[in-house]
Amino acid sequence: MAEVTSTLNLLSSDNPxxxxxxxxxxxxVLKMLLMxxxxxxxxxxxxxxxxxxxxALSKAAEVSFQDPDVERVRRAHRNDLENILPYLLxxxxxxxxxxxxxxxxxxFCIVAISRIFHTAIYAFRPVPQPSRSIAFFVxxxxxxxxxxxxxxxMAKYV
Amino acid sequence: MAEVTSTLNLLSSDNPxxxxxxxxxxxxVLKMLLMxxxxxxxxxxxxxxxxxxxxALSKAAEVSFQDPDVERVRRAHRNDLENILPYLLxxxxxxxxxxxxxxxxxxFCIVAISRIFHTAIYAFRPVPQPSRSIAFFVxxxxxxxxxxxxxxxMAKYV
Amino acid sequence: MAEVTSTLNLLSSDNPxxxxxxxxxxxxVLKMLLMxxxxxxxxxxxxxxxxxxxxALSKAAEVSFQDPDVERVRRAHRNDLENILPYLLxxxxxxxxxxxxxxxxxxFCIVAISRIFHTAIYAFRPVPQPSRSIAFFVxxxxxxxxxxxxxxxMAKYV
Numbered sequence: 001m002a003e004v005t006s007t008l009n010l011l012s013s014d015n016p017x018x019x020x021x022x023x024x025x026x027x028x029v030l031k032m033l034l035m036x037x038x039x040x041x042x043x044x045x046x047x048x049x050x051x052x053x054x055x056a057l058s059k060a061a062e063v064s065f066q067d068p069d070v071e072r073v074r075r076a077h078r079n080d081l082e083n084i085l086p087y088l089l090x091x092x093x094x095x096x097x098x099x100x101x102x103x104x105x106x107x108f109c110i111v112a113i114s115r116i117f118h119t120a121i122y123a124f125r126p127v128p129q130p131s132r133s134i135a136f137f138v139x140x141x142x143x144x145x146x147x148x149x150x151x152x153x154m155a156k157y158v
Numbered sequence: 159m160a161e162v163t164s165t166l167n168l169l170s171s172d173n174p175x176x177x178x179x180x181x182x183x184x185x186x187v188l189k190m191l192l193m194x195x196x197x198x199x200x201x202x203x204x205x206x207x208x209x210x211x212x213x214a215l216s217k218a219a220e221v222s223f224q225d226p227d228v229e230r231v232r233r234a235h236r237n238d239l240e241n242i243l244p245y246l247l248x249x250x251x252x253x254x255x256x257x258x259x260x261x262x263x264x265x266f267c268i269v270a271i272s273r274i275f276h277t278a279i280y281a282f283r284p285v286p287q288p289s290r291s292i293a294f295f296v297x298x299x300x301x302x303x304x305x306x307x308x309x310x311x312m313a314k315y316v
Numbered sequence: 317m318a319e320v321t322s323t324l325n326l327l328s329s330d331n332p333x334x335x336x337x338x339x340x341x342x343x344x345v346l347k348m349l350l351m352x353x354x355x356x357x358x359x360x361x362x363x364x365x366x367x368x369x370x371x372a373l374s375k376a377a378e379v380s381f382q383d384p385d386v387e388r389v390r391r392a393h394r395n396d397l398e399n400i401l402p403y404l405l406x407x408x409x410x411x412x413x414x415x416x417x418x419x420x421x422x423x424f425c426i427v428a429i430s431r432i433f434h435t436a437i438y439a440f441r442p443v444p445q446p447s448r449s450i451a452f453f454v455x456x457x458x459x460x461x462x463x464x465x466x467x468x469x470m471a472k473y474v
Contacts, residue, residue, distance in 0.1 A: 009167050009325050009328065010328060011169055011254070011325075011327055011328070012167065012169070012254055013168075013254050013255065013256070013312075016315050018254070019316075020312070020316055022254065022255075022308050022311075022312040023308070023309060023312040023313055023315065023316050024316075025247065025248065025251060025308070026248065026251065026305050026308040026312065027309065029247065029248045029301070030302070030305050030306075030309070032240070032244050033244065033301060033302055033305070036241070036298070050233065051230075053286060054287065075367075081240065081397055082348070082393060082397065083352070085243055085247070085397070086345045086348050086349065086401070089247070089341065089345065089401070089404050089405070090341065090342065090345045093338040093341060096328055096329050096334070096338065097338075098329070105316075109316075128369060129370065129372070140349065140352070143345070143349060144346070144349055147342050147345050147346050147349070148342075148346075150338050150339070150341070150342040151343065151346070153329075153338075154336070154338040154339040154342065155339055157332050157335035157336050158335075158339050158340075158421075158425075167325050169327055169412070170326060170327070170412055171326075171412050171413065171414070171469075171470075174473050176412070177473035177474075178473050178474055180409040180413075180469075181466070181467060181470040181471055181473065181474050182474075183405065183406065183409060184409065184464075184467035184470065185467065187402045187405065187406045187459070187463050188460070188463050188464075190398070190402050191402065191456065191459060191460055191463070193398070194398065194456065208391065209388075209391075211441065211444060211445050214445070235398060239397055239398065243401055243405070246405050247405070263474075267474075
């Protein structure tokens with residue numbers, strides 16, 4: 001049975017760490033999907049559309065690429081693409097290195113909550129800087145930590 | 159043998175649902191790679207380059223960031239990044255929840271075909287709105303559905 | 317034991333090909349994370365910030381979207397999003413097709429090193445074109461090859 005045990009699948013619902021990852025990954029993907037709706041809502045309220053074929057939707061006279069409130073949401077969304085997507089990929093590799101379960105689950109939770117705060121602060125500005133920077137760098141350094149764990153653990157197989 | 163069966167690997171070519179996901183994911187990645195070539199083709203035909211070192215390629219006099227046909231393809235490509243990449247990641251998690259095979263395979267097919275239509279409509283405008291919006295929201299809501307399945311199924315492990 | 321062998325998990329640290337993928341994926345994610353720091357460094361040195369709330373960080377008088385050195389790094393970063401992220405996803409599917417180990421490990425290595433060169437050439441311009449195009453198209457065609465492997469292998473399951 002030792003052989004069977006050795007093939008225990010870390011990327012499956014048998015592994016509580018993977019399940020925890022999936023839950024927080026789901027919340028982060030949900031947050032990213034909502035960015036699209038938030039962008040659309042701001043485009044309608046500011047009548048700022050980038051495609052000529054969309055102008056009829058709001059009786060806007062011409063295309064607009066410069067509305068500051070729309071562009072702010074767009075930047076928050078691009079920041080998600082630059083940070084959440086690499087995080088979700090490297091976290092999968094991190095799970096396969098067999099990390100301490102408590103540490104891993106705590107990190108998944110912190111990253112997801114920080115990124116949700118980051119978006120809220122970026123898009124709505126309820127609090128001044130450096131709150132946005134803090135909400136950015138906490139998950140940034142956790143992703144960096146996971147990346148180093150993966151590189152160090154897997155280096156011997158290259 | 160029950161233990162062995164319980165570790166059946168859902169993220170492997172033993173699982174027909176995963177194989178089906180891989181096929182349609184392959185088509186979507188292929189589509190995204192072609193966006194790069196389409197962008198390059200339009201840059202050459204419109205002599206619209208953004209890097210000074212590329213100007214010699216087409217005897218263009220200066221860099222240009224505003225060509226509407228090039229920017230249209232760029233927006234379609236960014237829309238892919240915002241929607242296809244999160245979908246591909248959450249669909250992996252969705253597979254590990256053990257969904258109904260027929261439903262899952264049907265959803266993978268619909269998402270991929272809708273996204274291919276979305277690009278064609280965005281880049282070439284063969285048909286008027288709201289066709290692009292429909293081709294956008296069908297895979298959007300399927301991604302949302304998969305995300306909810308993952309969150310609900312995995313919530314008990316957090 | 318034949319059944320147990322057939323469920324050998326290709327997406328686990330038991331598979332040297334997967335370990336090799338994780339190592340190079342780690343380096344690529346590390347490279348992408350550093351793009352953020354490089355962007356920040358250039359924003360400070362050029363006093364070019366896009367958010368009004370960030371202006372106090374460098375005594376800049378107003379927001380700026382046009383600094384050529386900052387925008388160059390931003391383009392290199394977006395190029396990463398468009399190419400590295402789809403590559404990392406399709407390479408996972410490629411591993412599950414059970415490719416030749418030597419070929420797969422060689423391709424992972426070439427893609428990662430080429431993309432690191434691509435960024436260095438794009439951001440710092442140490443060498444003229446077509447060096448950037450070569451550093452772009454080598455990993456591009458490898459990604460295309462992996463995508464075709466996945467589509468062909470998995471087509472029978474659709």
